[in-house]
Amino acid sequence: MNTRMRQILESKSAMRRRLGSLPFSEKLALLEKLRHRNRVFAYASLLKEYHQLTSNSIPGQEVGDLRARMEDLARHLTPKEVDFLNGLSIDLSTLGGTEVYEPDGKDQWTPQRIRETLKRAWSANDREAILKVLRKGPLLSAAQTAFLRAQSYEALGLPDIALLFMEYAAKKDPETSSYKILTMRLLEQTGRLDEAGRRAEAYLSEEGNDLNLRIFAAHILYDFAKTQRVEALPIYRRLATILEQSLSKYSKIKPNFQSMAVLGYMILANCYAALGKNAEEVQAYESGLEMEPQNSLVLAALGLTYADSDPSRARTYFMKAVERNTIAVSPYLYLAHHALKSADYRGCFELCEKLKNIANQARLKEVEATAWHWGAIAGFELGVNPESVRMAFEMALGLDPFDESIVYNFNLFKQLQQSLQPAAVVSGTRRLDWETNRVFDSKGARDELLENATPNLPV
Secondary structure (H helix, E strand, C coil): CCHHHHHHHHHHHHHHHHHHHCCHHHHHHHHHHHHHHHHHHHHHHHHHHHHHHHHCCCCHHHHHHHHHHHHHHHCCCCHHHHHHHHHHHHHHHHHHCCCCCCCCCCCCCCHHHHHHHHHHHHHCCCHHHHHHHHCCCCCCCHHHHHHHHHHHHHHCCCHHHHHHHHHHHHHHCCCCHHHHHHHHHHHHHCCCHHHHHHHHHHHHHCCCCCHHHHHHHHHHHHHHHHCCCCCHHHHHHHHHHHHHHHHHHCCCCCHHHHHHHHHHHHHHHHHHHHCCCHHHHHHHHHHHHHHCCCCHHHHHHHHHHCCCCCHHHHHHHHHHHHHCCCCCCHHHHHHHHHHHHCCCHHHHHHHHHHHHHHHHHCCCHHHHHHHHHHHHHHHHHHCCCHHHHHHHHHHHHHHCCCCHHHHHHHHHHHHHHHHCCCCCCCCCCHHHCHHHCCCCCHHHHHHHHHHHHHHHCCC
């Protein structure tokens, strides 16, 4: 499942949980708000289609049918929604090459006033205000204006619209690689990974592209390869060759490109892992670690490479990653499970406390459930208040009600409480074994590390 689809499913699940916990009156108000939002998104989609048809001189009948659908939907829009969508229509018309500015009216919008107002809106992260200010008069280049519009519409939940403006920015300023990078990201975000992959391969085949563009294109192509079956291995081989050449060329890397090079080595290592070249995988990670010895994501990745073959070495790398407060969940999972199997209940409990927060912020429900689950077992063995242990089991079940190991251990806990027996929850059984836990696997963990590294892109 790709990242975008997972986000959609998680957001729907979160919304259902939120609705279930609300009083009836608040539930109605929230549903009405969602209906308003869906109307805006639907009209924006029609508006996008309308501008594309009219700019391409499509026959009038098709345009007329579209206008009729728009007029029918417009009757249900609020004045505020109409104002926002009128602004969107103005912005879409600028993609033809000519900026459209609103008349001054009583207020004079001087360049200085536009600049100051735009800076305030940007600082306040007020995306609608940014869009309105950009319609007041000329200030930035066409590419910069389109870039700001793209960023704003993406933040407002309209990535399809944002993509149009980011592509326009890249067209007006082909020398700025950031626009190409963000266009590929939006293509992937809107479900057009095939097209993003084709563009990535084209950029990688060109000489002279900067390291940022090449590494990000490699990331996109790697994501594309994961969706393929028969064709995946040739893509991994080709990508590994390209990355080896690019990273060798930038061996004496400038400090501002260093993090990007480390990401490149992480992608290269993943390609080698997919090709079954374990020695080369380790070497790629070690090359990244030479550049940034404190990089917790690379330390976590090295731990993964040794998780099966050399558990002791894996734990050493994972502990270093945890000491550096890594945001990757794999070190906490691995070490907490080892602590539980080794009856180091204090160590397991402390690791689970950290893991809960990280998993919650990353919206990893099953991982968070595991943290509550193992924390409950460790807490029980440590003599924590039984009500607190019960609450922890209930939290785990609430997050992942179909995990049989949680159900089994919760029932065991309740039986022990009823019989007043001493702590005897069995840890280290197959139910809690690292290799068979459905929450986590090495391949999924590698993908998680890349996703965590990607936001560091200097775009």
